[in-house]
Amino acid sequence: MIEFQNVSRVYKNQVRALDDVSFHIAPGEFVFLIGESGAGKSTLIKLLLREEVPNFGKVLYQGNNVASIRARRIPRHRQSMGVVFQDFRLLDDRTVFDNISFALEIFGYPNAQIKRKVADVLELVDLTRKAGSYPNQLSGGERQRVSIARAMVNNPALLIADEPTGNLDPDTSWEILRALRDINNTGTTILMATHASDIVNRMRKRVLELHSGHLVRDEEGGAYSVQA
Amino acid sequence: MGFASVFSVTTMLLMLGAMLLILLNINIFMRDTQESVGDITIFLLEEITAEDAKAVDDHLRDDAGIAELRFYTKEEAYEIFKDSWEEKGYLLEGMVGAFQPYYVVVLADINESHQFVSDIRTMPGVDLVNYSQDLIDRIEAISRTVQYAGIIVVAALVLISFFVISNTIKLTVVAREKEIEVMRYVGAGSGMIEGPFVIEGMLFGLVGAAVAFLLIYLGYRELFERYSEQFFQLSSSQMMHPLLIRKEFVIIFAVMGAGVGMLGSLFSLRKYRRI
Numbered sequence: 001m002i003e004f005q006n007v008s009r010v011y012k013n014q015v016r017a018l019d020d021v022s023f024h025i026a027p028g029e030f031v032f033l034i035g036e037s038g039a040g041k042s043t044l045i046k047l048l049l050r051e052e053v054p055n056f057g058k059v060l061y062q063g064n065n066v067a068s069i070r071a072r073r074i075p076r077h078r079q080s081m082g083v084v085f086q087d088f089r090l091l092d093d094r095t096v097f098d099n100i101s102f103a104l105e106i107f108g109y110p111n112a113q114i115k116r117k118v119a120d121v122l123e124l125v126d127l128t129r130k131a132g133s134y135p136n137q138l139s140g141g142e143r144q145r146v147s148i149a150r151a152m153v154n155n156p157a158l159l160i161a162d163e164p165t166g167n168l169d170p171d172t173s174w175e176i177l178r179a180l181r182d183i184n185n186t187g188t189t190i191l192m193a194t195h196a197s198d199i200v201n202r203m204r205k206r207v208l209e210l211h212s213g214h215l216v217r218d219e220e221g222g223a224y225s226v227q228a
Numbered sequence: 229m230g231f232a233s234v235f236s237v238t239t240m241l242l243m244l245g246a247m248l249l250i251l252l253n254i255n256i257f258m259r260d261t262q263e264s265v266g267d268i269t270i271f272l273l274e275e276i277t278a279e280d281a282k283a284v285d286d287h288l289r290d291d292a293g294i295a296e297l298r299f300y301t302k303e304e305a306y307e308i309f310k311d312s313w314e315e316k317g318y319l320l321e322g323m324v325g326a327f328q329p330y331y332v333v334v335l336a337d338i339n340e341s342h343q344f345v346s347d348i349r350t351m352p353g354v355d356l357v358n359y360s361q362d363l364i365d366r367i368e369a370i371s372r373t374v375q376y377a378g379i380i381v382v383a384a385l386v387l388i389s390f391f392v393i394s395n396t397i398k399l400t401v402v403a404r405e406k407e408i409e410v411m412r413y414v415g416a417g418s419g420m421i422e423g424p425f426v427i428e429g430m431l432f433g434l435v436g437a438a439v440a441f442l443l444i445y446l447g448y449r450e451l452f453e454r455y456s457e458q459f460f461q462l463s464s465s466q467m468m469h470p471l472l473i474r475k476e477f478v479i480i481f482a483v484m485g486a487g488v489g490m491l492g493s494l495f496s497l498r499k500y501r502r503i
Binding site (some may be wrong): 072078079081092 | 417420
């Protein structure tokens with residue numbers, strides 16, 4: 001599903017955010033992306049989302065070279081992915097239902113279909129009873145679950161989670177991980193960038209570790225031990 | 229800020245409209261005048277006595293320097309003017325009383341015009357003498373000045389409107405930055421994201437255009453009703469009737485207003501156009 005082939009990303013100030021990175025992620029995998037701040041995790045995600053293009057190498061997504069996607073087709077590329085952020089990025093003036101349905105309304109889905117899809121994802125993240133609440137009425141964990149629901153409402157093949165537990169306490173973090181695990185069990189590929197060592201150690205999924213732009217570890221069932 | 233956008237577009241289009249009206253009327257005058265270069269029009273007082281009328285008539289008919297002489301009663305003057313308005317002539321129904329009898333003189337030697345005019349002006353019963361030739365040069369100079377000044381002023385106002393609208397839309401975009409970002413990440417295209425803002429900018433432009441049109445049309449109509457007769461007497465040329473320019477002005481104003489609004493919006497969105 002995802003393949004990085006000798007990918008390097010060099011910025012104008014000659015900083016090599018990624019340096020000759022290669023890996024392959026198959027459909028349905030759950031992969032942790034770890035590394036210290038500045039290791040290149042965000043750059044890797046931006047390359048996948050086609051916010052940036054590599055200077056060297058290729059990023060392939062579902063067999064297609066992401067860099068060669070024309071500008072007008074980039075939105076379509078992103079529709080096949082869901083993205084969850086550390087800061088939730090919910091719209092405070094809309095209810096939980098409206099925050100999720102927003103992702104469907106902009107594509108002109110009929111109302112009946114929107115209602116059904118939103119109900120399905122709310123059930124997935126166990127927030128059906130909170131559909132009419134506003135973000136400021138939710139806990140941190142609930143807000144992140146709404147964010148996950150919004151990311152999933154279009155049935156993406158890949159869910160990218162960029163530090164989804166960064167603003168949450170340990171117990172709430174586990175709520176989120178359980179939700180992500182349940183999503184993964186339905187066949188969605190998960191790529192999660194994280195600093196949460198306890199989660200990585202406990203879940204023992206595949207680990208990709210970046211250090212100063214290099215891929216220093218690619219380990220199935222790996223633990224969290226970031227290189228100094 | 230919305231009010232500022234509308235106001236700047238209104239001001240720009242008011243200036244444009246005023247300039248166009250001035251130029252249109254100058255062009256009509258130029259056209260009418262050039263058709264009658266060398267014609268001298270002598271208007272007689274409505275209350276001229278029979279004796280004075282005969283004296284003027286004899287003076288003109290005895291003048292060997294006149295190549296052509298034509299006389300029009302006020303009824304004939306009314307009919308000529310009405311015919312010149314073609315299908316809009318019905319607007320002048322019942323206005324024959326506003327016209328005066330007049331002579332049209334063509335001199336054999338146009339260089340004698342000055343002397344001829346100064347002589348005829350002093351005769352009792354003569355109200356007004358229009359002498360076109362020297363006006364043409366002056367009107368041409370005025371027309372050029374109006375054009376150049378108008379272009380500069382309108383261009384400046386277009387730029388001002390453009391930036392005011394751009395800044396207004398930018399404020400809206402900033403206020404909705406979070407929403408735009410979410411739209412980008414869920415895969416909304418540029419059209420979906422930018423569309424509402426472009427429409428908002430165009431609406432500002434159209435509202436400004438509507439206000440400007442109403443002001444210019446009603447203002448010009450008032451001017452026309454008050455001064456068209458005097459204009460004809462002074463220039464032997466008619467002012468452009470407001471109804472004749474209504475449709476064209478609506479189109480010009482709508483296109484300019486919507487255009488400036490749309491371009492201003494697109495300019496403010498350029499930062500967010502990164503994909």
